[in-house]
Amino acid sequence: METITLQCPITVKAKVTEKFKTDMLHNLNRQIEKINAEVSHIEKDMKKVLAEQSTGDVQRVSMLLQRMEEEKQKRLSYRENIKNQITDTEGLEVGAEVVQGTLQRLVEVKIGDTMPGIMNTELLVEDGKIIEMRD
Structure with a gap:
């Protein structure tokens, strides 16, 4: 596999x-x-x-x-x-970040991938718009 x-x-x-x-x-x-x-x-x-x-x-x-x-x-x-x-x-x-919740995503992983990079993904939203994606 x-x-x-x-x-x-x-x-x-x-x-x-x-x-x-x-x-x-x-x-x-x-x-x-x-x-x-x-x-x-x-x-x-x-x-x-x-x-x-x-x-x-x-x-x-x-x-x-x-x-x-x-x-x-x-x-x-x-x-x-x-x-x-x-x-x-x-x-x-103003400017602080607060957790709103979690969503689920599908990720294809392979040998050698790092788990923290896969598991620690964040979306930052400002006034309803995604402004940043973080790994």
Whole structure:
């Protein structure tokens, strides 16, 4: 066998710009608005269940309220995580590089190739455009 094709990760990094920060903060704030609406909806549903409690099975109503409270707490926890991300994003310096995620690529390798050169590939993106490929 002379060559083999491997699937290798590519790290995608974003170069921080004012536009990047603005877009990130906008998306994070939209997520918080969505979570707030979901929490409000859950609270309304809980009040409705409590108001109808006298007509139903108390144990079933209690279990339902408990599940609703758990869902509410999950969303509140997620909201706190997003608030932390907002703080982190606001603190980013223009020009810094942040990891956005990973992609996969197919690479044909042969005897004598170096693994670090294959495994450590990065793409640098600035405002949605690839500006550099690094090995």
